[in-house]
Amino acid sequence: MDELIQQLANGVTKGSYYALIALGYTMVYGIIQLINFAHGEVYMLGAFIGLWTFNFGASAFGWGGTSLVALVVVMLMATLFTPVVGVSLERFAYRPLRHAPRLAPLITALGASFALQQLVAVFYSRGQLAFPDLFPNTSFQILGATIQVLWVFMVALALLLTFILTAFIRTTRLGKAMRATAEDPDTARLMGINVDQIIALTFIIGSALAGVGGVLAGMYLGQINFFMGFIAGLKAFTAAVLGGIGNIGGAVLGAFLLGILETFGAAYLGGEWQDVFAFGVLILVLVFRPTGLLGERVGG
Amino acid sequence: MAAPTAVASRERGQARADALAQLRARARLPLIAAPVGGLVGIFGSYLYWTLSPVRVEGVPLTGRLADYGVAGVRTWSLVVAVAALVYGALVLRSRSRNGTQGQGLARLGIGLAVLPLLWVFTLVLFLEIDIGRIGPGPWVTLAGGVLVWLAARSLLQAPAAPAAEPWARRSTAVDLALVLVAELVAYGVFLIGIAIIDPGEFLGFFTALTTLAATLSTLGVFKGLSGPFGRNEGVALALLAVLLLLFPFTQEGNTFWIQVTAQAGLFVLAALGLNIVVGSAGLLDLGYVAFFGIGAYTAAITGNALLTNVNFHIPFLLVVFIVAPAVAAFFGVLLGAPTLRLRGDYLAIVTLGFGEIVRITLNNLDPITRGPNGISSIPDPAIGGWSMGSGFTVAGFEISGNSVYYYLLLALIAITLAVIYRLNDSRIGRAWVAVREDEVAAAAMGINTTIIKLLAFAAGAWFAGMSGAVNAHLLTQVSPDSYTFPFSVLILAMVVLGGLGNPPGVVLGAIILTFLPEKLREFSDIRFLVFGFALILIMRFRPEGLLPSARRRRELHATDETAAAESQQLFDIRSGT
Numbered sequence: 001m002d003e004l005i006q007q008l009a010n011g012v013t014k015g016s017y018y019a020l021i022a023l024g025y026t027m028v029y030g031i032i033q034l035i036n037f038a039h040g041e042v043y044m045l046g047a048f049i050g051l052w053t054f055n056f057g058a059s060a061f062g063w064g065g066t067s068l069v070a071l072v073v074v075m076l077m078a079t080l081f082t083p084v085v086g087v088s089l090e091r092f093a094y095r096p097l098r099h100a101p102r103l104a105p106l107i108t109a110l111g112a113s114f115a116l117q118q119l120v121a122v123f124y125s126r127g128q129l130a131f132p133d134l135f136p137n138t139s140f141q142i143l144g145a146t147i148q149v150l151w152v153f154m155v156a157l158a159l160l161l162t163f164i165l166t167a168f169i170r171t172t173r174l175g176k177a178m179r180a181t182a183e184d185p186d187t188a189r190l191m192g193i194n195v196d197q198i199i200a201l202t203f204i205i206g207s208a209l210a211g212v213g214g215v216l217a218g219m220y221l222g223q224i225n226f227f228m229g230f231i232a233g234l235k236a237f238t239a240a241v242l243g244g245i246g247n248i249g250g251a252v253l254g255a256f257l258l259g260i261l262e263t264f265g266a267a268y269l270g271g272e273w274q275d276v277f278a279f280g281v282l283i284l285v286l287v288f289r290p291t292g293l294l295g296e297r298v299g300g
Numbered sequence: 301m302a303a304p305t306a307v308a309s310r311e312r313g314q315a316r317a318d319a320l321a322q323l324r325a326r327a328r329l330p331l332i333a334a335p336v337g338g339l340v341g342i343f344g345s346y347l348y349w350t351l352s353p354v355r356v357e358g359v360p361l362t363g364r365l366a367d368y369g370v371a372g373v374r375t376w377s378l379v380v381a382v383a384a385l386v387y388g389a390l391v392l393r394s395r396s397r398n399g400t401q402g403q404g405l406a407r408l409g410i411g412l413a414v415l416p417l418l419w420v421f422t423l424v425l426f427l428e429i430d431i432g433r434i435g436p437g438p439w440v441t442l443a444g445g446v447l448v449w450l451a452a453r454s455l456l457q458a459p460a461a462p463a464a465e466p467w468a469r470r471s472t473a474v475d476l477a478l479v480l481v482a483e484l485v486a487y488g489v490f491l492i493g494i495a496i497i498d499p500g501e502f503l504g505f506f507t508a509l510t511t512l513a514a515t516l517s518t519l520g521v522f523k524g525l526s527g528p529f530g531r532n533e534g535v536a537l538a539l540l541a542v543l544l545l546l547f548p549f550t551q552e553g554n555t556f557w558i559q560v561t562a563q564a565g566l567f568v569l570a571a572l573g574l575n576i577v578v579g580s581a582g583l584l585d586l587g588y589v590a591f592f593g594i595g596a597y598t599a600a601i602t603g604n605a606l607l608t609n610v611n612f613h614i615p616f617l618l619v620v621f622i623v624a625p626a627v628a629a630f631f632g633v634l635l636g637a638p639t640l641r642l643r644g645d646y647l648a649i650v651t652l653g654f655g656e657i658v659r660i661t662l663n664n665l666d667p668i669t670r671g672p673n674g675i676s677s678i679p680d681p682a683i684g685g686w687s688m689g690s691g692f693t694v695a696g697f698e699i700s701g702n703s704v705y706y707y708l709l710l711a712l713i714a715i716t717l718a719v720i721y722r723l724n725d726s727r728i729g730r731a732w733v734a735v736r737e738d739e740v741a742a743a744a745m746g747i748n749t750t751i752i753k754l755l756a757f758a759a760g761a762w763f764a765g766m767s768g769a770v771n772a773h774l775l776t777q778v779s780p781d782s783y784t785f786p787f788s789v790l791i792l793a794m795v796v797l798g799g800l801g802n803p804p805g806v807v808l809g810a811i812i813l814t815f816l817p818e819k820l821r822e823f824s825d826i827r828f829l830v831f832g833f834a835l836i837l838i839m840r841f842r843p844e845g846l847l848p849s850a851r852r853r854r855e856l857h858a859t860d861e862t863a864a865a866e867s868q869q870l871f872d873i874r875s876g877t
Contacts, residue, residue, distance in 0.1 A: 035645045093836050102644055104839045106584055107796060111835025114789055118829035230785065234656070237649055272664045279653035286646055287638040 002144030007263050013151040013220060015259025016158035020213030021236035022243070022251040023165065024086075024206025030246035031182045031202045034094060037109040040233015041116035042086055042207045046078040046214025047131065047224040048120055053077040054132050071134040078211035085116070086207025087200050095196070113230075120226040128225050131218035154216050161209060162252050169248065178202065182246070231275060235262075238282040244292025253293065328453035331392050334405055337447030338385025341412050344441030345370055345378040349416075351433045354423070373504035377415050377441050380508050383515070384408040384448045391455075402455025404518040409452055411511025413445025415504055422503060426823050464520025466527030475528040479536050482525055487543045491550055493815070494557045502819045544710055548703040555702040562702060562774060564814035565709030566767050571794040571810040572716050572803060573763025578792065579801030580729065581756035582736030583640070584648040586788055587655025591761040593662060593783030594631055595624040595768025597669060599678070600778045606677035609670055616681030616688075620712075620769045628765025629758040631658075636757035640750055655788060662780040674779025681773050688773075705774055712770070713807075716763055720803055723759070732756055786828055793831050796838055799845030808847055 021043045028036045053074045057063040063070040093112050097105045135150040169175035180188040181198045189195045217232065218224050239258045243250025258278060265277035285292065370378050387408060391401045416438030423429040469475060489509060496502045516522060529536050548558050570592055577585045602614040602623065614623055639650045662669045669675065680689025680701060688708070689701035699707075723729045731752045734742035743749050772778050790813065798809025817827050838845065 033645075035649060093840075096840055100839075100843065103578070103582060103584060103800075104843050106645060106648055107792070108836050108839040110586070110789065110792070111832045111839070113832070114786075115829060115832030115836065118826070118832055122826050122829055231656075234649070234653060238653075241646075241649075270664075273660070276657050276660050279657050282653050283639065283650055286642055286650055290642060290646065 003267075005143050006145040007267050008260060009145055009147050009151060011260030011263035012256055013148075013154055013259070014263060015239075015256035016151075016154040017213040017217045017220065018232070018236050018239050018259055019158045019162065019252045019255035020209045020216070021232060022239040022255045023162065023248065024210045025233075025237050026240040026243075026245055026247060026251040027202050027206050029240070031178065031199060032094070032098070032185075034105050035109065035237065036089070036094075036206075037106070037233070038089055038093075038112040038116055039086075039206065039210060040229035040231075040236065041113050042082050042089075042229070043210040043214045043217070043232055043236075044120065044224070044226065044229030045085055045116065046082045046211030047218040047228065048124060048214075048226075049081050049211065050074045050078045050215040050218055051129060051131055051224060052124075054134070058132075067134070070132075074134060075212060075215055078215045079208040082207040082211030082214070083204040086203040086210075090200055090203040095199075113233075117226050117229065124226070126226060128223050131222055131224050133219065133222075135219055150219060154220065157212070157216070158252070161212065162248070165205065165209075166248055174198075174201065234282075235278050238278055238285075240292075241282060241290075242285050242292055244294040247292065247294050250292055250294035257293075325456075327450060328456065329447065329450040331388075331397075331451050331454050333447045333451035334388030334409075335385050335392060337409065337412070337444045337449075337451060338381050338383075338388050339444070340447060341381025341384060341441050341444030342378060344416070344437050344439070344444055345374045345381055347437035347440055348435040349374060349419075349437035350429075350435050354427075354429055354433070372498060372501045373415075373419055374437065376501070376504035376508035377412065380408060380412045380415060380511055381441065381444060383512060384412055384444075387515075388448060388451065397455055397458055398461040399455055399458040400461035400518065400520075402452045402458060403460075404515045405452035405455070406449055407511060407515045407518055409445050409447070409449030411445070411507060411514070412448055413442050415445075415507040415511070416441040418503055418507055419500055422823065423500065426826070427500075461520075464523040466530065467524040468527065469531060475532055476535060478525065478528040479532050480539065482529075483536065483539050483543060493819075494551075496819070499820050499822045506816070506819075541714075545707075548699065548706060549697065555700050558700070558706050559702045559774075560814065560818050562705040562709055564811050565706065565713060566771050566774070567791065567794060567810040567814050568713055568807050569709065569716060569767035569770075570764050570791050571798070571806045572713070572720060573760045573767070574791050575760075575795050575801065575803065575806045576720065576723075576732075576763070577756050577760035578795055579806070580724065580732040580736065581753055582644070582732075583753060583756060584644060585651045585757070585760065586648050586785075586792070587635075587651035587653070587658070588760070588764060588791055589783045589785070589788040590655045590658035591628040591632060591764035592768040592771070592787070592791075593658060593778075593780075594628045594761075595765030596772040596778045596783070597662065597675070597768075598624040598627045598765070599769035599772040600675040601668070603678050603681065603773060605675045605679070607670070607673075608675045609666075610668055616683060616773075620766060624769035625762040625765040628761040628768070632757045632761030633754060636754045640753040640757065652785070652788075655785060659780050659783055662783070669780070672780060674777055674781075675772075676777035676779075678772055678776045678778070705770070709770065712766065716766075717803060728752065728755060789828075789831065789835075793835055796835060797845055799847040799849060800843075802845070802847055802849035805845050805847030805849070809845065 021039065024039050024042070025036065028034060028039070054063065054070060057070055057073060089112055093108050094105055097108060135153060137148070137150075139146050139148045141147070169178060177188070177193045177198050178201070180191065180193055181195050185195050188198075214224075217228070221228075235258060236255065239255035240251045241254070242258055243252070243254030245251075258281065261281060262274055262278050266274040269277065384405070387405060391397060391405060394401065420431070420434055420438050423434070424431050467478075493502070493505060493509070496505055547561065551558055570588070573591075574585065574588050577583050577588070599616075599619050601608065601610055602612060602619050603616070604611060604613050635651070635654050639647060642650065663672055665671070680687050682688070686692070688704045691698065691700045691704055693699065724732075731742065731747045732755075734745065734747060735749050735752055739749055742752075775782075791810075794809040794813045795806050796809070797813065798807065799805025813831075817824060820827075
């Protein structure tokens with residue numbers, strides 16, 4: 001029983017950063033029907049920007065270990081710079097191909113993913129880098145399971161951001177424009193919506209969320225590398241499909257489910273099969289219920 | 301998000317574009333600047349390119365760069381400069397100047413400018429040579445290139461020449477001579493490229509080659525050559541076969557490049573297989589490496605390896621032609637059967653996941669695959685009592701083991717090409733294209749789209765398995781690390797660069813992307829970085845690849861134009877004009 005709850009807690013924590021990445025996939029897919037392969041790389045860049053910021057702060061202001069200031073600044077930097085990457089991708093790689101045959105933007109997205117990975121590998125580091133514990137490293141016991149405070153923070157933050165995002169899409173003018181664009185871009189344009197700007201906004205929000213996810217994952221895993229976005233991106237996409245792509249709530253639900261499934265799979269089948277388990281889920285979902293648990297939906 | 305903002309920003313963008321266009325139209329010089337630029341380029345090539353001898357890790361860069369004179373990279377800038385001078389003079393004297401000539405000239409100018417720039421860039425950035433040590437040569441050559449380019453722009457407004465036609469038949473002798481010369485030139489260029497050791501010089505060679513090829517293509521020479529080649533297909537193929545068979549004898553006992561060429565052959569085989577899936581049937585397979593790996597492991601397990609946990613020996617020829625491809629194709633069907641009903645982009649991600657599953661499985665299935673260590677010490681295949689690695693002797697000529705692999709791959713590629721061409725012309729091949737272009741319409745025409753896609757998947761996996769089987773013996777070992785995602789991307793890049801759907805293009809793409817990294821080993825760090833950007837740029841500017849199939853080119857460009865026309869219509873309605 002203790003073991004069960006412990007695994008559940010691990011799974012939910014993993015789900016929290018999967019969810020933050022999955023939101024970007026699902027939003028972009030909802031609005032331009034493109035699998036943004038490079039999205040996992042945006043998450044990876046979030047982690048690297050966070051690490052770089054921390055190292056800079058450590059040498060310039062003497063940040064050491066856990067400090068609230070460091071945490072806030074690192075998070076802010078990651079959310080400020082990842083949208084720049086996301087928007088540049090959209091502007092220079094995807095927008096020119098919006099009317100091209102379907103294969104073209106997919107291959108471009110793949111190339112972009114590869115280029116971003118290699119940019120980090122070549123100009124920053126190819127190694128495993130330790131990520132600082134920005135969050136106090138304390139834990140508490142509940143029902144016999146050891147829970148880190150960081151885990152609670154991660155899950156709470158992911159849920160809070162999802163809630164804000166949903167409110168934004170449901171209630172604001174821009175959110176309405178987003179839903180309209182997802183529904184039918186041509187008609188939206190006729191209604192006076194600047195579709196290009198809305199698509200760019202989608203990339204901005206998605207990238208910022210992935211950036212936060214990158215920093216959280218860095219703290220949770222304790223180390224980062226240039227390749228981390230590949231597997232995480234694939235899993236987040238699995239989560240988005242599991243929940244029903246294009247569906248915000250579905251992506252979050254799918255992410256938590258996948259996190260839990262994966263942790264249990266790893267615990268009972270052996271850790272080395274963990275990734276096989278996740279991709280197996282992806283294939284099974286696509287085969288038996290391609291619209292996902294909550295159904296495919298465009299917009300909010 | 302009110303409408304006025306959108307319109308205003310569009311108008312601002314329009315004004316900016318107009319100003320840019322005006323500026324661009326003004327940037328030109330009289331045509332006389334073209335031969336002058338060529339002369340300047342020749343002069344620049346003769347000047348010294350570095351102020352003191354340059355060494356990379358103790359090895360001097362060849363070509364006496366610090367003296368006056370021509371050698372090394374400067375040979376190639378000289379070649380381009382002379383071409384610019386000659387062609388510039390010809391255009392100047394020509395009575396009927398046209399825009400196409402201007403385009404050709406512009407390409408020469410760009411090549412002449414890019415060559416020294418690229419060279420300086422790599423020296424400074426990757427070999428960490430101080431920019432102060434660069435001599436005047438590259439800068440003068442660059443200026444020459446810019447002159448040629450500006451001169452070429454004076455022909456911008458001239459009407460284009462009529463579209464190039466295949467050259468008509470004059471006489472059989474002329475036809476045959478053209479075929480012979482074209483093939484010998486291509487072969488010679490290949491041998492020269494292989495003989496260049498210095499990476500800086502190779503960069504120059506490659507830029508010059510690309511420039512000249514682009515110029516000739518603009519001027520319609522390749523299109524023209526397709527006339528004599530089409531009329532003498534048999535002779536052309538026979539001559540090509542002879543040249544390829546003679547290749548090992550040109551290497552004077554040095555087997556390294558024969559081995560690299562054999563490696564290129566493996567990639568050609570794999571890329572041809574992927575081309576069936578992506579190019580013909582339009583299914584993006586991102587886990588292609590899995591089938592290659594499955595073929596390689598099949599050959600390793602059945603190939604009498606020393607370090608292996610299981611071994612049921614099966615004769616090599618049986619493995620290469622039937623067992624390994626069949627096992628790979630079986631897995632292709634296994635993956636494809638449930639997933640091929642999915643939309644294209646879902647399929648891409650599922651195949652990506654499958655590639656990972658196979659890799660992880662190979663990694664974890666210790667009893668069979670020896671886990672992360674892989675299977676090693678795979679001997680050269682034996683046919684009867686003769687081991688392929690020991691080579692053989694023909695009429696006093698010794699054929700090394702590497703050459704045997706080279707010949708084996710030549711044979712496999714020839715067979716594969718024959719099969720692929722037959723397939724493409726068959727009912728199945730036409731069905732593939734139909735499914736690629738419009739699946740719903742294809743289904744309405746009575747094509748069983750699932751079966752057809754499954755066939756494409758199985759055929760692609762078949763050739764990957766074949767290629768993988770030879771790879772296991774050539775490298776003498778297999779391990780899960782060799783079959784990772786970047787490998788899939790590499791093969792995809794070969795297909796896309798060469799020309800989706802066009803076998804000769806795919807062969808060219810695979811050859812370029814095997815030799816280029818091998819020649820530029822000093823920059824191997826950034827290899828994948830370049831691939832990534834190359835994929836983006838190709839998709840943006842030349843989605844049909846270097847050697848497109850005629851149908852593909854029309855398809856891609858027609859789509860662009862129709863889409864542009866449609867959005868223009870929409871814009872007209874919106875802005876009330």
